[in-house]
Amino acid sequence: xxxxxxxxxxxxxxxxxxxxxxxxxxxDTEYKTDxxxxxxxxxxxxxxxxxxxxxxPFNYINEHGQLSGRSTEIVKEIMRRLGVKYPIHMVPWAxxxxxxxxxxxxxxxxxxxxxxxxxxxxxxxxxxxxxYSFFSRSDNQLNNTSLESFKxxxxxxxxxxxxxEWYLTAQGFDNILSLDSDAACIHALxxxxxxxxxxxxxxxxxxxxxxxxxxxxxxxxIEGNVPLQRVYIGFNRKTPDSVIKSWQxxxxxxxxxxxxxxxxxxxxxxxxxxxxxxx
Numbered sequence: 001x002x003x004x005x006x007x008x009x010x011x012x013x014x015x016x017x018x019x020x021x022x023x024x025x026x027x028d029t030e031y032k033t034d035x036x037x038x039x040x041x042x043x044x045x046x047x048x049x050x051x052x053x054x055x056x057p058f059n060y061i062n063e064h065g066q067l068s069g070r071s072t073e074i075v076k077e078i079m080r081r082l083g084v085k086y087p088i089h090m091v092p093w094a095x096x097x098x099x100x101x102x103x104x105x106x107x108x109x110x111x112x113x114x115x116x117x118x119x120x121x122x123x124x125x126x127x128x129x130x131x132y133s134f135f136s137r138s139d140n141q142l143n144n145t146s147l148e149s150f151k152x153x154x155x156x157x158x159x160x161x162x163x164x165e166w167y168l169t170a171q172g173f174d175n176i177l178s179l180d181s182d183a184a185c186i187h188a189l190x191x192x193x194x195x196x197x198x199x200x201x202x203x204x205x206x207x208x209x210x211x212x213x214x215x216x217x218x219x220x221x222i223e224g225n226v227p228l229q230r231v232y233i234g235f236n237r238k239t240p241d242s243v244i245k246s247w248q249x250x251x252x253x254x255x256x257x258x259x260x261x262x263x264x265x266x267x268x269x270x271x272x273x274x275x276x277x278x279x
Contacts, residue, residue, distance in 0.1 A: 048086040048243075050075065050233075051096030051108045053159075055182055056206030057267040058110045058128060058231070061090065070267040071110040074127050075233065077259060078250045092180045094161040104238040111234040112163035116170075122239050124247040125232030128264070132164065132226040135189060135197045135204060138218040147225050151175060154195025157185035163229060164198045183207050190217055198226070202267070 052059040052072065062068040067088055079085055089096070100108040101120060112130065113123055134150060136142070142153065150156060151173055158164045160178040168176055177194050179185050182203050188194040201221065235244060254260045 047105065048084075048239075049103075049106050050086055050088045051100055051106065052088060052090055052110065053093040053096060053181065054090060055093075055110065055203060057202050059090065060206070070263055071127050071231065073263045073266075074251070074254070074260065075109055077254060077263070078247055081250050081253070082246060093159050094180070097161050100234060100236050104236050107233055107235040107239070109233040110231040112229045113232050113234075114163050114166055116166060117163075117234070120237070121234035122237060122241075122244050123232045123234060124244060124251060126230040127233060127251070128231040130200055130229040130231060132198055132200055132229065134222045134226075135186075135199055135219050136195060136222060137189065137192070138220050140195060140220075142222060145222050147171065150196065155193075156196045156198055157188045157194035158198050159185065167226070168198070189219070196222075 052067075054060055055069075057069055058071040059067070059069040060072075067090060072088070075088070091099075096108050097111075100106045108121075110128060111117070111121070113125070134145075134156070142149065152175075155175055155177040156168065156173065157177045157179055158168065159182060160180060165176060165178060177185075177188060179188060182197075182199055185194065185197045185199065186204065186207055189197045204219070233247065251260070
């Protein structure tokens with residue numbers, strides 16, 4: 001004959017199984033894998049799913065295995081103030097980009113608003129500014145650093161489907177090497193598979209800081225007159241305007257009360273002594 005405690009344990013287990021099968025358990029926990037951090041709250045059939053990529057210092061997995069970065073902190077703070085907690089998937093940029101274009105109740109960050117993209121998403125932001133420069137190895141000597149000159153100086157590594165790829169294509173570049181991430185672009189430059197990478201100083205610094213580099217070559221930064229870019233949260237076009245309005249108003253409130261600047265300043269400045277700038 002089983003003890004009363006044993007019977008109660010069995011009953012509890014059966015009730016838990018029944019609840020799980022009937023969809024009654026609400027989870028609010030954080031799952032981590034090599035390429036995913038998921039804050040999940042399954043209490044709303046209209047819940048949003050957000051996507052981002054590995055692009056420090058804006059979005060990345062920190063040393064504690066948590067999704068972090070200045071854009072991620074801003075997105076999480078918006079959700080906190082709105083009283084919601086939606087899943088965030090970290091995936092290759094092209095995958096997240098395609099998903100949000102085609103799937104309702106989705107959004108992607110950090111995404112640059114371009115003329116071509118403007119009608120493809122609904123926008124909240126800006127959440128950051130980006131100042132792009134061309135990076136090359138220090139042994140690559142250029143006499144002319146105009147934007148036009150980079151069309152004839154070897155391969156330029158950029159992230160596939162990123163605004164930089166779109167920008168270069170629109171400017172008539174056909175010497176583009178499309179890769180999955182900025183880290184892959186930096187590796188390609190270091191390994192002489194590319195001659196340039198179109199990136200930013202802080203993206204470069206954080207990728208190098210968080211990577212194990214052996215015999216890292218010295219890079220130089222070359223200004224190429226690429227326009228300043230603004231970064232946003234892009235929502236699927238079917239997202240209700242009320243959602244966009246609430247997110248934008250919450251972000252504006254963060255800027256008014258100083259929270260936005262405090263988050264930005266926690267990730268700045270990024271100074272790498274091994275990078276030298278050319279005039």
